[in-house]
Amino acid sequence: MLVSKTGNGQEQEIAAPLIFALGAQRELGTRIAERVGVSLAPHEERSFEGGEHKTRPLCEVGSRAVYVVQSLHGDAEASASDKLVRLLFFIGALKDAGAAQVCAVTPYLAFNRKDRRTKPRDPVNSRYIAALFESVGTDRIIAVEAHNVSAFENAFRTCRPEHVPVAAVLADALATTVGDGDVAVVSPDAGGNKRAELFRSELERRIGRPVGKAIMDKHRSSGVVSGSLFAGDVRGCTAIVIDDLISSGGTIVRASKAAREAGAVAVVAAAAHGLFSGDTAALAGPDGPDRILVVDGAPLPPALAPQLASKIAVIGIAPLLGDVIAAIDRGEAVSDLIPYD
Numbered sequence: 001m002l003v004s005k006t007g008n009g010q011e012q013e014i015a016a017p018l019i020f021a022l023g024a025q026r027e028l029g030t031r032i033a034e035r036v037g038v039s040l041a042p043h044e045e046r047s048f049e050g051g052e053h054k055t056r057p058l059c060e061v062g063s064r065a066v067y068v069v070q071s072l073h074g075d076a077e078a079s080a081s082d083k084l085v086r087l088l089f090f091i092g093a094l095k096d097a098g099a100a101q102v103c104a105v106t107p108y109l110a111f112n113r114k115d116r117r118t119k120p121r122d123p124v125n126s127r128y129i130a131a132l133f134e135s136v137g138t139d140r141i142i143a144v145e146a147h148n149v150s151a152f153e154n155a156f157r158t159c160r161p162e163h164v165p166v167a168a169v170l171a172d173a174l175a176t177t178v179g180d181g182d183v184a185v186v187s188p189d190a191g192g193n194k195r196a197e198l199f200r201s202e203l204e205r206r207i208g209r210p211v212g213k214a215i216m217d218k219h220r221s222s223g224v225v226s227g228s229l230f231a232g233d234v235r236g237c238t239a240i241v242i243d244d245l246i247s248s249g250g251t252i253v254r255a256s257k258a259a260r261e262a263g264a265v266a267v268v269a270a271a272a273h274g275l276f277s278g279d280t281a282a283l284a285g286p287d288g289p290d291r292i293l294v295v296d297g298a299p300l301p302p303a304l305a306p307q308l309a310s311k312i313a314v315i316g317i318a319p320l321l322g323d324v325i326a327a328i329d330r331g332e333a334v335s336d337l338i339p340y341d
Contacts, residue, residue: 035322107297145272235263
């Protein structure tokens, strides 16, 4: 049982939340559950011929608050689409079994990079994903470091979106490693400016001295990235390139190279999602960052090249997600746990 406060300040006992973790998220789900003070709830996942499957809870969920952890990154075991369908089917099963509230906890929410039309008749995948979650009765969704926060929050109508930035988590990790020299935060494109500013203010608060800022110009069309304008002073600084995710790493490499050419003495890349898919060779090369920090919402691919793996440090997101879940379950403000720009 957990304890919450009523309107008159008195304490009352409430049923502890049920936390499930699908597929390969069991390890992360276990750490989240431990942070909340509960055990991971049991469930069954079965696969059938032809790629069909079912997932069902193995405990009573009627009238309970339920949280389902599933990171929607594609990997060697399952595609992003397959993981999404499994999560949606399980949420539907929980609602059919009488769960009072179901919250999807997505350390990485797939398909949200396509959040607007950039060409005629383009899809807006972020809106379609929201409709799918709402169609199975999802009451709330927690997403870690959405690609576009405004698009994520505005895509839902009946399901409540909860955005969890990692600015504070990354700032905590870097505050003790940047040393006493000058530091500047670099946004690799204009779209990430707010994310970079939030991180910059969090880092500045922790190290107790001014942190500079720079921004890189970037245009993407038909898969081709262009733009070379670099604005900001990073000369003599440790430059920290901040982004929401690292896939092939092309964006990070461009910004890292530009920062060095502008006089940065060291370059660190920091992101929420370390997908490391595609050709990541340039990340390990001389134009890539000296170090890379990511959180563990999406596990690192097992086949990473040793030269790249040696650069990467992984930071745990379970304590923050556990605290967010506990706050929601007690009816407390999540805003007390996360920074806002």
